[in-house]
Amino acid sequence: MRSTTMASVWSAARAVMALAIIAAVVAQLAKSVGTAAELGRDVSVTIVNFFSFFTILSNTAAAGVLLWAVVWYWRRGRKADAEPAPLAVALTCVSTYMVVTGVVYNTLLRNIELPQGSEPIPWSNEILHLIGPVFLLVDVFVGPPRRRVPWSTVWIVAAFPILWAVYTLARGPLTVNPVTGDPYWYPYPFLNPNNTALEPIPGYPGVAVYVVAIAAVILGIGALVVWWRRRTGVGETDAAAAPEQEPAVAP
Template sequence: MPTASRRTRLWPYLRLAAAALGLAAIIRQLSIVVVNGAAADTEWAAHLPTLISNFFSYFTILSNIIAVVALVIGAAWALRNRTNETQEPAWLATLFLCASTYMIVTGIVYNLLLRHIPIAGIMDAWTNETLHVVIPLVMLADVLFAPRRRALAWSSILVAAVFPIAWVVYTLIRANFITGPAHGDPWWYPYPFLDPHIQGGYLGVLGYIVGIAAAIIGVAALVVWVGRRRGIRSTDLTTSTGHPSPAAASPDHR
């Protein structure tokens, strides 16, 4: 592991490299969706606006977009402040809390529930692994090793829960207004565990929603805990008089 000062210099470039890889995978996957749609034999399978809106309705895609944005903004902030030891601002720490939580949960859910689903013809192997494995691992590494992490209040977990709740509500409402492009069913769900026609009704879907919600809250709590541990430790400095600095005495937990 590089020393702290070297890690501070290198981390923005690692973030930018990961963001470029994630963005390339998203663009590549979108191109596959568009090309396959153009080649479809039926009107409902080739309807481009529906295909694109479906693409951006996947939690994986939205989470990766949030992660790319967070990595780029985080890298820009770090480069702008590379000559000082300023902790990341609270808004940036909150953005990384959300991005890291969503991506870690994406990696867990994919590898537990979705890895067995064939991807031939709908996704490249490298895009699949990048979006579901590589970027989640990058965000996990950011939680554990990114320099100048700020400690957040436990209440910030509630902020991380807002987007997943909104996404579930959007998905369940929208599903019955969309024709499924694969089979022409008068509904479309991005994941089989959200489809009541597969899960034996909404009660079965609710079980998955509760389980994933618990995972999101649990991962967010873990990310906040790590940030509080690392944030407090990063401010454990002393002044030249040998007394604790104000930052060490009163770490910012906003």
């Protein structure tokens, strides 16, 4: 998407998507807090739990980075060949997280029955788990303009999911579930070592299987996003894009 007109259209689409994601997150948070207060649940724990979901964190980050990209484009980007390096890395990260969110939810979680009073808002749920991920996937291929990033960016992409998994597994057994009263809380059933339905192995070994599998998906998708940026982008990491230097001639 190199033409100014198309780049401007896509930047407007980024703004709309970011606002839709923010609306979805705020609406779902308001419903969760309202339900918790109405049923006498611990509201503070409910809020912390809400922002402990990878879906919420990845969507919130995606909205922020998309708005960053929009502001940059309209202020400076229309005359630039590529976005600044920090923005390029941030877009690489949130694109990966959102695609992973869509893949994991729609393959493992969509048909899981939730406790009464915990059901998501349908329109919000679709934005956070389907529409947003699809948009960020498309953005990888058509987003304007594009900077190449080094292969080491894959490890930057992996850093947040690793920290989130450590946080989740450490906090889980220390948190009382405000819905069921269980002496543990995990955002997803495949991370809950107390879940007897874990396959192929129950307990922490079963959790480890899922963690390793999802880590492989994150690294794989992150590597594909980096590969595409390196294939189609420009910038100081692109040796071919740099003007060839004339050899120095002694006076």
